[in-house]
Amino acid sequence: MSLLGGGILKGMAVTLRNFVGSYFDRDRLTTNDYAWRAGDSLPQHAGEYPKEEGEQLRDTTTVNNYSRNFPMLLHDEGEPMDSIRCVACQICERECPPQCIYIEKSEDKKERGGNKAQFYPAKFDIDVSVCMSCQICVEVCPFDAIVMNSQFELSTPDRFGGLLLRRDDLLKSNGYYHKIHPEEAAARDQRMAEEKAAKEAKKKAAAEAAKKKAEENAKAEAEAGNEKQEDPQ
Amino acid sequence: MSNATATAPNYELIQRDGLDTGLLEISMGPHHPSTHGVFRMDVKLDGETVVDLQPVFGYLHRNHEKLAENMSYLSSMPFTDRLDYFNSMTNNWAYALAAEQLIEIEIPERAEYLRVIMSELTRLVNHVSLVGFFVNDLGALGTPLLYAFREREKILDLFEQASGARMMCNYFRFGGLRNDVPEGWLDRAREVVDRFPKFLDEYEKLLCENEIILSRTQGVGNLSKELAISAGITGPMLRASGESYDIRKVDRYGIYDRFQFRVPYSEGDVGDCYDRFMVRMLEMRESIGILKQALDGIEDGPVLGNAPKVFKPKPAEAYGRIEAPKGELGFYLIADGTPKPYRFRVRPPSFINLTVLRDMCLGQKVADAVIILGSIDIVLGEVDR
Numbered sequence: 376m377s378l379l380g381g382g383i384l385k386g387m388a389v390t391l392r393n394f395v396g397s398y399f400d401r402d403r404l405t406t407n408d409y410a411w412r413a414g415d416s417l418p419q420h421a422g423e424y425p426k427e428e429g430e431q432l433r434d435t436t437t438v439n440n441y442s443r444n445f446p447m448l449l450h451d452e453g454e455p456m457d458s459i460r461c462v463a464c465q466i467c468e469r470e471c472p473p474q475c476i477y478i479e480k481s482e483d484k485k486e487r488g489g490n491k492a493q494f495y496p497a498k499f500d501i502d503v504s505v506c507m508s509c510q511i512c513v514e515v516c517p518f519d520a521i522v523m524n525s526q527f528e529l530s531t532p533d534r535f536g537g538l539l540l541r542r543d544d545l546l547k548s549n550g551y552y553h554k555i556h557p558e559e560a561a562a563r564d565q566r567m568a569e570e571k572a573a574k575e576a577k578k579k580a581a582a583e584a585a586k587k588k589a590e591e592n593a594k595a596e597a598e599a600g601n602e603k604q605e606d607p608q
Numbered sequence: 609m610s611n612a613t614a615t616a617p618n619y620e621l622i623q624r625d626g627l628d629t630g631l632l633e634i635s636m637g638p639h640h641p642s643t644h645g646v647f648r649m650d651v652k653l654d655g656e657t658v659v660d661l662q663p664v665f666g667y668l669h670r671n672h673e674k675l676a677e678n679m680s681y682l683s684s685m686p687f688t689d690r691l692d693y694f695n696s697m698t699n700n701w702a703y704a705l706a707a708e709q710l711i712e713i714e715i716p717e718r719a720e721y722l723r724v725i726m727s728e729l730t731r732l733v734n735h736v737s738l739v740g741f742f743v744n745d746l747g748a749l750g751t752p753l754l755y756a757f758r759e760r761e762k763i764l765d766l767f768e769q770a771s772g773a774r775m776m777c778n779y780f781r782f783g784g785l786r787n788d789v790p791e792g793w794l795d796r797a798r799e800v801v802d803r804f805p806k807f808l809d810e811y812e813k814l815l816c817e818n819e820i821i822l823s824r825t826q827g828v829g830n831l832s833k834e835l836a837i838s839a840g841i842t843g844p845m846l847r848a849s850g851e852s853y854d855i856r857k858v859d860r861y862g863i864y865d866r867f868q869f870r871v872p873y874s875e876g877d878v879g880d881c882y883d884r885f886m887v888r889m890l891e892m893r894e895s896i897g898i899l900k901q902a903l904d905g906i907e908d909g910p911v912l913g914n915a916p917k918v919f920k921p922k923p924a925e926a927y928g929r930i931e932a933p934k935g936e937l938g939f940y941l942i943a944d945g946t947p948k949p950y951r952f953r954v955r956p957p958s959f960i961n962l963t964v965l966r967d968m969c970l971g972q973k974v975a976d977a978v979i980i981l982g983s984i985d986i987v988l989g990e991v992d993r
Contacts, residue, residue: 379819380819381819382818382822385813385814385818386813386814386815386817386818388813389810389813390751390814393810403758404758405757441768441769441770441771441772441790442768442773443773470682472679472683472684472687507686507776508776509686509689509776509778510686510772510786511682511685511778514682514786523772558791559787
């Protein structure tokens with residue numbers, strides 16, 4: 376290779392191939408079109424912005440199933456505050472690395488979904504201008520009450536109040552969670568059901584053991600009583 | 609700009625025909641596009657030649673170490689993402705390695721494989737975009753960088769599908785990984801890895817024989833082997849200076865002893881910008897080799913060992929280090945029996961590699977100082993912490 380500038384020409388051939396190729400092969404494009412404009416020809420990429428033109432972005436479900444943005448509070452079926460899972464234990468508040476969660480515990484206890492009465496958060500604020508989307512709160516929560524949302528259209532002219540999400544903004548149903556993260560939600564529900572079953576089995580076993588013990592005690596007492604009764608004879 | 613007096617070493621002020629030919633002092637940065645972040649170089653110039661250079665940094669200091677000393681071990685994991693924000697996966701690994709020395713946890717097989725896969729994908733991301741930025745500094749604005757970013761995006765999509773975030777992955781945990789990869793992820797990863805060599809062929813054709821790149825980089829910014837070793841340089845920069853040293857081979861942390869790969873290094877004792885550029889190009893090929901072996905060897909299983917719910921190690925100290933794409937990344941922890949570390953120290957590769965900047969730049973042209981800085985491969989998030 377002695378031609379001066381040969382290397383440059385070779386490189387230019389590459390750019391030419393990429394330029395022409397980009398009309399036939401989308402993998403050669405350095406930019407992606409909006410998904411709704413590109414249609415199905417877009418490669419199966421993650422993070423596709425609105426799939427359909429004019430879609431409501433505030434409730435968008437078009438980001439991919441795995442992405443996470445800011446936390447939300449889960450509630451089961453029914454009225455949000457009657458089935459909220461959070462019991463205001465404040466573990467997430469303590470563990471949050473940038474300290475963006477603020478919780479105030481309720482003064483009274485409330486019964487939810489047939490479980491025994493628990494505290495609930497009277498206040499639960501997340502400052503999303505501070506939150507760094509790290510998911511530590513989700514991991515430390517023992518009640519599966521806080522999970523990550525993928526809603527990203529949060530821009531607001533109000534820098535302080537608008538970015539401070541209150542408890543009622545954060546409350547989302549389990550059905551919504553299933554819609555945005557189907558795999559993760561299914562896995563979580565399964566694990567919760569297993570844990571509940573294991574707990575109930577344990578409770579049942581404990582109850583049975585207690586019953587058995589009580590029976591044995593009663594029997595022993597009865598025998599002792601019999602013996603006592605027999606004694607005087 | 610001011611006329612400075614001749615204070616630089618080995619420099620004699622040239623007086624010619626009564627003209628005042630004093631030194632010109634230029635402050636490059638902190639917002640100069642060539643400095644890859646908020647970094648400043650106080651350069652003293654004689655005409656176009658650099659006669660003195662003082663690096664000034666600290667503009668991005670975020671108190672990482674002290675923050676980590678005031679929160680639980682797990683809580684500082686997401687902060688390690690933000691050190692070298694190009695390579696969050698390897699940052700996570702180094703920290704996890706250090707913490708795992710404090711407490712006995714067995715790491716499941718699948719997690720070990722996924723760690724290697726994630727870390728080698730990270731190396732591809734880092735090197736491919738570094739080369740793009742490097743030729744960007746040379747004046748090839750846009751095109752090679754955009755090709756690099758196009759490929760990088762495919763890998764970042766994989767990261768997002770696995771961890772939920774493209775860059776701030778926060779994926780590693782003490783004793784394994786946070787969650788398993790979703791179904792079909794390994795096939796998608798295989799597809800990306802299989803296509804990557806084709807892109808590298810094209811990329812090499814585009815850059816490696818280009819006469820402008822050759823003449824701009826060869827013999828520029830030489831770093832001798834002796835200086836590199838005594839300054840504690842690690843990573844591709846040390847290998848470009850002729851020392852074959854790779855922590856993946858030396859420590860064999862994780863399961864790197866199971867993979868066949870070579871460590872590319874420069875045989876000469878020049879260590880110029882071209883060497884540093886080529887070492888990274890060759891390393892990407894080896895990473896692809898490791899990825900193929902790991903994707904073939906991975907089996908089903910759990911990804912998280914039985915880590916304790918509350919991470920509270922006994923008093924001890926630990927140093928975990930890995931071969932991050934930029935060099936040796938180490939985390940030094942002192943535990944004092946509480947849930948918080950007593951001391952948390954990061955050994956950042958880009959900060960220590962930056963220390964030889966002055967030695968490499970002296971006597972070079974001012975335009976070359978830009979590409980010498982580019983060839984070091986720094987991320988200011990890690991330099992300043």
